[in-house]
Structures are given as C-alpha cells and as structure tokens.
Amino acid sequence: MAPKVLVSDKLSETAVQIFRDRGIDVDFLxxxxxxxxxxxxxxxxxxxxxxxxxxxxxxxxxEHATNLKVVGRAGIGTDNVDKEAASKKGVIVMNxxxxxxxxxxxxxxxxxxxxxxxxxxADASTQAGKWEKSKFMGVELTAKTLGVIGAGNIGGIxxxxxxxLKMKVVAYDPFLSEEKAAQMQVEKVELDELLKxxxxxxxxxxxxxxxxxxxxxxxxxxxxxxxxxxxxxRGGLVDEAALAELIKSGHVAGAAFDxxxxxxxxxxxxxxxxxxxxxxxxxxxxxxxxxxxALQVAEQMSDYLLTGAVQxxxxxxxxxxxxxxxxxxWIKVAGHLGNFIGxxxxxxxxxxxxxxxxxxxxxxxxxxxxxxIAGIMKAxxxxxxxxxxxxxxxxxxxxxxxxxxxxxGVFEGYIKVTVVTEKRERSxxxxxxxxxxxxxxxxxxxxxxxxxxEHMLYTTxxxxxxxxxxxxxxxxxxxVNLANFTLGRSAQGGEAIAIAYLDEAMEPSVVDALKAxxxxxxxxxxxxxxx
Numbered sequence: 001m002a003p004k005v006l007v008s009d010k011l012s013e014t015a016v017q018i019f020r021d022r023g024i025d026v027d028f029l030x031x032x033x034x035x036x037x038x039x040x041x042x043x044x045x046x047x048x049x050x051x052x053x054x055x056x057x058x059x060x061x062x063e064h065a066t067n068l069k070v071v072g073r074a075g076i077g078t079d080n081v082d083k084e085a086a087s088k089k090g091v092i093v094m095n096x097x098x099x100x101x102x103x104x105x106x107x108x109x110x111x112x113x114x115x116x117x118x119x120x121x122a123d124a125s126t127q128a129g130k131w132e133k134s135k136f137m138g139v140e141l142t143a144k145t146l147g148v149i150g151a152g153n154i155g156g157i158x159x160x161x162x163x164x165l166k167m168k169v170v171a172y173d174p175f176l177s178e179e180k181a182a183q184m185q186v187e188k189v190e191l192d193e194l195l196k197x198x199x200x201x202x203x204x205x206x207x208x209x210x211x212x213x214x215x216x217x218x219x220x221x222x223x224x225x226x227x228x229x230x231x232x233x234r235g236g237l238v239d240e241a242a243l244a245e246l247i248k249s250g251h252v253a254g255a256a257f258d259x260x261x262x263x264x265x266x267x268x269x270x271x272x273x274x275x276x277x278x279x280x281x282x283x284x285x286x287x288x289x290x291x292x293x294a295l296q297v298a299e300q301m302s303d304y305l306l307t308g309a310v311q312x313x314x315x316x317x318x319x320x321x322x323x324x325x326x327x328x329x330w331i332k333v334a335g336h337l338g339n340f341i342g343x344x345x346x347x348x349x350x351x352x353x354x355x356x357x358x359x360x361x362x363x364x365x366x367x368x369x370x371x372x373i374a375g376i377m378k379a380x381x382x383x384x385x386x387x388x389x390x391x392x393x394x395x396x397x398x399x400x401x402x403x404x405x406x407x408x409g410v411f412e413g414y415i416k417v418t419v420v421t422e423k424r425e426r427s428x429x430x431x432x433x434x435x436x437x438x439x440x441x442x443x444x445x446x447x448x449x450x451x452x453x454e455h456m457l458y459t460t461x462x463x464x465x466x467x468x469x470x471x472x473x474x475x476x477x478x479x480v481n482l483a484n485f486t487l488g489r490s491a492q493g494g495e496a497i498a499i500a501y502l503d504e505a506m507e508p509s510v511v512d513a514l515k516a517x518x519x520x521x522x523x524x525x526x527x528x529x530x531x
Contacts, residue, residue, distance in 0.1 A: 002023055002024055002025045003024050003025065003047040003048060003069075003305040003306070004024070004025040004026070004027070004045060004046050004047050004048070005019050005024055005025070005026045005027070005046060005047065005048035005049070005050060005301065005305070006026075006027050006029065006032075006042070006043065006045075006046040006048070006049050006050070007019075007026060007027065007028045007029065007030065007050045007051075008029060008030070008032045008033035008039060008049060008050070008051055008054075008055045009030055009033045009050070009051045009052035009053070009054045009055050009074075010030040010052065010054075011028075011030070011050060011052065011074055011294045011297075011298075012290065012291050012294040012295065013028075014291065014294070014295060015050075015074070015291075015294035015295050015297070015298040016028045016298070018295060018298035018299060018302065019050075019298055019301075019302060022302040022306060023306070024048075024302055024305060024306070027046075033051060033052075033054045033055030033056075034054050034055075036056070036058075036060075036061070039055065039061055040060060040061055040064045041064075043061055043064050043065045043068065044064050044065060044066045044067060045067065046065070046067060046068060047067055047068065047069050047070070047305055048068070048069060048070045048071075048072065048301050048304075048305055049065075049068060049070070049071045049072070050072045050074065050297055050298065050301060051071065051072070051073055051074070051080070051081075052073070052074050052075060053075065053077065053080055054080075055080065056080050056081075057071055057080065057081040057082060057086065058082055058085070059082055059085040062082065062085050062086060062089045062091065065089065065091065068089070068091050069090075069091060069092065069304070069305065070091065070092045070093075070094060070301055070304050070305065071086060071091055071092070071093050071094070072094045072095075072297040072298075072300060072301040073093070073094065073095040073096070073297065074096055074099075074290075074293040074294045074296070074297040075095065075096060075099070075100065075284060075293050076095055076096065076097045076099075076100065076284075077095075078093060078095050078314060081093050083314055083315050084529075084531050086315060087315045087316075087531055088531065092304065092310065092313050092315065092316045093313065093314045093315050094297065094300050094301065094304075094310075094311065094312050094313050094314070095297075095312055095314060095385070096292075096293040096296040096297050096300070096312060097312060097385070098153070098391075099284075099289055099292040099293035099296055100283070100284035100286075100289040100292070100293060101153050101154050101157060102157060102288075102289075103283065103284055103285070103286045103288065103289035104154050104232055104283035104284055105154050105155075105157035105158045105161060105204075106161070106286075107232050107258060107279075107282060107283045108154075108158050108202050108204070108230055108232040108258075108283075109158065109161050109162070109165075111230050111232065111256035111257075111258065111277055111279070112141065112146075112200055112202065112228070112230050112256065113141070114256055114277045115228050115230065115254040115255065115256040115275060115276075115277050116138050116139050116140070116141055116200075116228065116254075117136070117138035117139075118136040118138055118254070118275055119277075120277050121136065121274075121275065122135075122136040139199075139253075141162075141165050141166075141167055141200075142165065142166045142167070143166060143167070143168070144167055144168070144199040144200060145167070145168045145169075145170060145197050145198050145199050145200070146158075146159075146162045146167045146168070146169050146170070146198065146199070146200045146201075146202065147170050147171075147172070147194040147195070147197065147198025147200065147201040147202070148162075148169060148170070148171045148172070148173075148186070148202055148204065149171075149172050149173075149191070149194065149201065149202070149203045149204065149205055149214065149215075150172075150173055150203060150204035150205030150211075150233065151171040151172075151173040151176045151181070151184065151186065151204070152173070152204065152205075152380070152381065152392065152395070152396070153392070153395065154204045154232075154233075155171070155173070155202075155204030155205075156184060156395065158202055158204060159171060159184055159185075159186050160184070163185060163186075167200075168187075169185075169186040169187070170186065170187045170188075170189045170193070170194050170197060170198065171184075171186045171187070171188055171189070171194075172188075172189055172190065172191045172193075172194045173188070173205075174346055174347065174348065175348055175349060175380050175396060176188055176348055176396065177348040177349070177350055177396065177397050177398075177422075178348070178422075179350075179397050180348075180395075180396055180397035183397065191214075191219070192222060195219055195222040195223045195224070196222060196223075196224060197224065198223070198224060198227060199224065199226070199227060199228070200227070200228050200229075200230065201215075201223070201227060201228075201229045201230065202229075202230040202231070202232070203215070203229075203230070203231045203232075203233045203234075203237050203238070204232070204233050205233055205234075205237065206233070206234060206381050206382055207233075207234035207235070207236050207237060208382055211234075211237060212236055212237070213236065213237070213238070213239055214237050214238075215229070215237060215238040215239060215243070216239050216242070217239050217242035220238075220239065220242050220243055220246055220252070221246070221251075223246075223251070223252065225250075225251055226251075226252075226253045227251075227252055227253065228252070228253050228254040228255065228256070228275075229243065229252065229254075229255045229256075230255070230256045230257075231255075231256075231257045231258065231259055232258040232259065232283045233259060234259055235259040235260040235261040235262070235263060235265075236261045238257075240257075240260070240261060240268060240269050240270055241269045243255060243269075243270065244269035244270050244273060247270075247273050247274070247275075247276065248273065253275065254274075254275035254276065254277075255270060255273075255275075255276050255277070256276070256277040256278075256279075257270060257276075257277070257278050257279075258278075258279045258280075258281055258282055258283050259281055259283070260281075263281060264280070265278075265280070300312060312385060313385060313386065314385045323363070323364050323367070326363070327363050327364060327367060327368070329432040329436045329437070329438060330360060330363060330368060330413075330415070330432055331367060331368065331371045332371075332432075332438050333415060333430045333431065333432055333438035333439070334368045334369075334371040334372040334375070334415055334417075334430075335371040335372065335374060335375040336375065336430065336438050336440075336452045336528055337372060337375065337415060337417045337428050337429070337430045337440070338371065338372040338373060338374065338375020338376040338377075338378075338417060339375035339376070339378060339379075339526075339528060339529075340375075340428055340440065340526060340528075341375075341376060341417055341419050341426055341427075341428050342375055342376035342377065342378060342379035342380075342419075343379055343524065343526050343527070344426055344458070344524060344526075345376075345379065345419055345421065345426060347421040347422065347423055347424075348421060348422065349376070349393075349396070349398050349419055349420070349421055350397075350398065350399065350420045350421060350422060351398065351399040351400070351401065351419070351420040352372070352373060352376060352393070352398060352399070352400050352401075352417070352418070352419055352420075353401050353402075353403070353417070353418040353419075353420065354368075354369060354372055354400075354401070354402045354403070354415065354416070354417055354418075355402075355403045355405065355415070355416040355417075355418075355429075356368070356402065356403070356404050356405070356413075356415055357405050357406075357407060357408055357409070357411070357413055357414045357415070357416070358405075358406065358407030358408070358411065358412050358413035358414065359407070359412045359413030360413035360414060360415050360431075361404040361405060361406070361413065362413075365402060365404070367386070368415065369390070369400065369402060370386035370389060370390060371386055372415070372417055373389040373390055373393050373400065374386045374389035376389075376393075376417075376419065377389045377392055377393060380392070411431045411441065412431075413431060413432075414429050414430065414431040414441060415429065415430055415431070416428070416429035416442070417429070426444070427442075427443075427444065427445070428440060428442065428443050428444075429441050429442040429443075437451065437452075438451075438452050439451060439452075440452070440499075443488070443497055444460075444495070444497070445490065446488045446489060446490050446495065446497050447488060448486060448487075448488035448497060448499070449486065450486040450499050451484075451486075451501075452528050452530055453483070453484075453501040453502075453528065453530065454527065454528055454529075454530050455501070455502040455503070455504055455505050455506070455525070455526075455527060456499055456500065456501055456502065456525070456526040456527075456528065457475075457498075457499070457500040457502060457506060457523070457524070457525055457526070458497070458498075458499055458522065458523075458524045458525075458526055459471065459497070459498045459499075459500075459514070459520045459522060459523050459524070460495060460496065460497055460498075460520065460521045460522040461495075461496050461498070461519055461520050461521055462493070462494075462495070462496065462521075463489045463490075463491075463492060463493050463494050463495065463496040464493070467496070467498075467519055467520075468485070468487065468498060470517070470519060471498060471500070471514070471519075471520075472485075474510075474513060474514060474517070475500070475502075475510070478507075478509075478510045478513065480502060480506060480510060481502065481503040481504075482500055482501065482502065482503075483501040483502065483503055484500075484501040485498065485499070485500055485501070486498070486499040486501075487499075495521075505525065505527065506525045511523050511525060
C-alpha cells in the first residue's frame with residue numbers, strides 16, 4: 001500500500017505533484033492546518049504531514065497521529081512543531097534549512113536601501129498628491145560602514161552583497177575565525193567596536209539566551225549618532241521600546257524591521273515613527289524561496305517514506321534503519337559530548353578532532369561525526385541539525401578530523417572530542433555503558449564517571465579541602481536542589497572537577513554568586529536534551 005501524505009498548508013502545486021510522481025498518495029488540503037479539530041480528526045490516516053507555518057503540530061495533534069512517521073516543514077523555522085512530543089511519538093521532523101537564505105539576505109539589503117532613502121514615506125507622500133522633495137533627504141550606502149551581527153549563512157551573504165555596494169563591512173560573531181573573516185573580506189570586531197563604528201547595523205543571529213536583547217538599551221546607547229538599524233532575523237534581538245526612544249531623540253536616524261518580539265505585530269513601539277520601515281515577516285516570502293523549500297520538503301519526505309533515507313532531520317540522525325538499532329546510544333553520546341564542549345566554548349573554533357576507539361570505530365562514523373558537530377554547533381544556532389551542522393562548520397572554516405583506533409583501554413569503545421580555538425584546546429570523552437546510557441568518562445584529561453542530566457553545573461577548582469562543602473552550602477542557600485554529585489581530580493592538590501546534577505535550571509544570579517567567591521576557576525551551567 002502506498003504511503004499517504006497530507007499537505008495541510010499552502011504548498012506549491014509542483015511540490016504536490018512530486019509526491020504523486022513518486023507514487024505517494026497525497027491529499028492537498030491547504031486550509032485544514034488552521035482547523036485544529038479537523039486536523040486532529042483526519043491526521044490518523046496519514047504517514048506524512050507536509051506543512052508551512054500555519055499548521056501547529058501539538059502533542060494533541062500527535063496523539064491522534066497513529067500512523068504518522070514524518071513531519072516535513074517547508075522552511076527553516078519549526079517553532080510550530082512540538083519536537084519533543086514528536087520524538088517521543090517516533091515521528092521524524094524535517095526542515096529545509098537552506099532554501100531561503102538568499103531571499104532573506106536580499107530583503108535585509110532592500111530594507112537598508114529603503115531606510116537610507118526613506119522610500120516608503122516618500123512613496124506615500126507622493127501618491128497622496130504632495131511633492132515634498134526637500135523633506136526626504138537620504139544618505140548613500142557607498143563608503144558607509146555596515147555592522148553585521150552574525151556572519152553565518154545569511155549574514156555571510158549580506159556581507160558579500162554589501163561589499164558589492166562598496167560598503168566597508170565589520171562583523172561581530174564570536175564563532176567567526178580570523179581566517180574565515182579574511183576570506184570573506186570583512187573585518188572581525190567585538191560588539192562594542194561595531195556599535196561605535198557602524199553607520200548601518202543588520203542582525204543575522206538566531207534568538208538564544210546569548211543573543212536575546214543583544215541590542216539592549218545599554219548597547220543601543222553605544223551606537224554612533226545617526227545609525228540605522230535593520231532586523232530581518234528574529235524578534236526579541238532588539239529592545240524595541242528603547243530603540244523607539246532613541247529614534248524620537250534623533251540619536252538613531254532610522255530603522256527597518258521585518259520581525260518583531262510579538263507577532264503578528266498589530267501594535268509596536270516602532271510603528272508610526274519617522275523613517276521606520278516595517279514589513280510583516282517577509283524575509284522568506286519570494287516566489288523562488290517558497291518554491292525551493294516546497295520542492296525540497298517533498299523530495300525529502302518522499303525519500304524517507306519510500307527508502308528510509310533521512311535528510312535534514314531535527315530529531316533523528318541520518319542513518320539507515322539497520323544502523324539506528326545499534327548506533328542509537330552512540331549517536332546520543334556523540335551529541336552530548338559535542339553539546340558539552342560547545343556550551344563550554346565561547347571563542348572561534350578552528351578545528352574539531354574526533355577520536356573513535358574500539359567498538360565506536362566500527363560504526364557509521366559520518367553519522368557520529370554529524371551528531372558530534374551538531375552538538376557543538378547548537379551553541380551557535382539552536383536550529384542546527386545533523387545534516388546542516390557539517391555545512392555550517394565548513395562555511396565557518398572549521399577543520400574536522402577523525403582518528404580510528406583499536407580498543408586501547410578498559411572500555412569496549414569510546415569517543416573523545418577535542419575542540420581547538422586560538423587560545424586553547426578542550427577535550428571530553430564518553431562511552432555507552434552496558435545499560436545503554438551515555439557517560440562522560442574524561443574531561444580535560446581527568447577521569448570521571450558522569451551520567452548526562454538535563455540540568456548540570458560544571459565547576460573546576462584547586463583540590464583543597466572544603467570546596468565541595470562550600471558549593472553545596474551556597475546552592476542550598478540559593479534554594480537550588482541537588483540531585484547528585486560527581487567528582488574527579490588530576491592528582492592530590494591538582495585541578496579538581498565537580499559536576500552537580502540539579503532539579504531545574506540555575507538562575508544567573510547563583511552563577512554570579514559562586515564566581516564571586518573566588519574559589520572556582522570555572523562555573524558553568526549546562527543544559528542537555530535527555531529525552
């Protein structure tokens with residue numbers, strides 16, 4: 001019996017035809033995604049669900065999806081899919097991460113032109129029968145300094161287009177190496193330097209705890225007088241109220257926003273201000289981008305349903321069904337190792353070296369590499385997956401190397417990951433115990449036996465009496481409940497490691513209090529997906 005797919009959003013007719021041409025039974029119901037009750041009623045009939053942003057794949061919908069095997073999102077954002085619930089249900093979630101990069105970059109350039117020349121306001125004035133030529137004095141882009149916050153896929157395209165416009169480009173990106181910056185012909189700077197120098201600032205970073213409000217009131221106050229700010233990335237990156245006040249005061253000359261903290265944006269502090277250009281999240285809205293992502297998701301879903309091949313999966317490795325049974329625990333430990341070291345690293349990564357020992361060396365190393373690299377890159381972009389992670393690493397100039405060796409110790413196999421930056425190397429090793437659970441077995445050369453917890457606190461200190469007692473007391477004083485402790489040290493009196501397992505995520509104020517004691521060389525909260 002042929003697999004059956006529901007297209008519940010407005011996808012290209014060509015994409016729908018791809019399913020049919022591949023021998024898949026497809027129902028094209030582009031409005032059903034907005035009707036939660038109807039979707040829940042019929043979803044049990046389908047093996048695949050192809051969506052855009054209108055369909056919400058909630059736990060309730062998944063509960064009714066008794067036959068569903070794959071959800072394909074035509075586009076990069078998957079906030080409308082409950083990935084944890086899908087994983088527990090055994091449903092693969094795919095996206096199309098590269099289909100709208102050019103379109104979004106071009107929209108940022110278009111908005112930069114629009115705010116530089118006050119085009120929307122001039123258009124409205126002229127069409128209203130006015131002729132206010134002297135009112136709309138603009139500025140040239142040529143020879144101006146463009147500050148790019150985030151020089152990854154989309155930001156990199158913006159840098160290239162801006163250089164073609166004869167702009168000077170400075171980029172702030174903690175994960176951009178000097179070599180990659182030189183290759184892109186941009187100047188790598190710190191954020192404060194960018195704020196001080198840029199005539200235009202454009203944002204191209206995901207919304208994470210590290211980037212949320214990156215243009216805060218404090219940082220906006222550091223900008224050059226007359227700056228113009230463009231945001232086509234994510235709402236929540238800019239303090240919109242603070243920006244509105246700086247526009248009113250004349251410090252900021254203009255802004256162009258395609259994304260907002262609250263969407264749909266029917267009200268916003270920026271609305272109605274002079275020389276503010278606003279569009280309704282149109283970054284990916286071109287005929288070419290919509291067609292590209294629709295065709296891509298149809299091909300990916302067809303491949304999986306017909307052959308089992310997995311591409312651009314957010315919650316499953318790219319491995320065959322036979323390999324998945326054996327490799328599942330090893331893929332988990334590879335991802336956790338990468339995630340650990342990625343959360344610990346806040347400098348540009350030059351190289352990632354992965355050592356496979358014993359049993360691990362006999363497996364599908366490409367999949368294990370992807371899992372490890374994806375874990376590391378999640379610190380840069382939470383939306384990264386096992387397929388896109390190596391591409392992102394390559395584009396950033398990160399060198400990937402692997403080494404295989406026969407069993408060399410007490411473990412039947414293990415994986416050791418080393419990340420190289422300009423200042424240091426960090427390494428961590430892990431294995432899979434007989435219970436099938438991943439373990440960290442070595443950190444910074446120090447042997448340790450640590451399970452992977454959802455909320456963990458990693459600290460290092462000099463091995464002297466009283467440190468662990470002080471740590472436990474301070475956590476207790478701050479109402480942080482400890483589930484467990486794991487300790488390790490290089491030698492008596494040498495460097496010591498402690499890993500505390502917490503019941504919930506730690507508040508930043510607790511971290512600050514621990515650091516203020518001066519007892520700890522490192523204090524780092526770590527979060528892991530242990531589902």
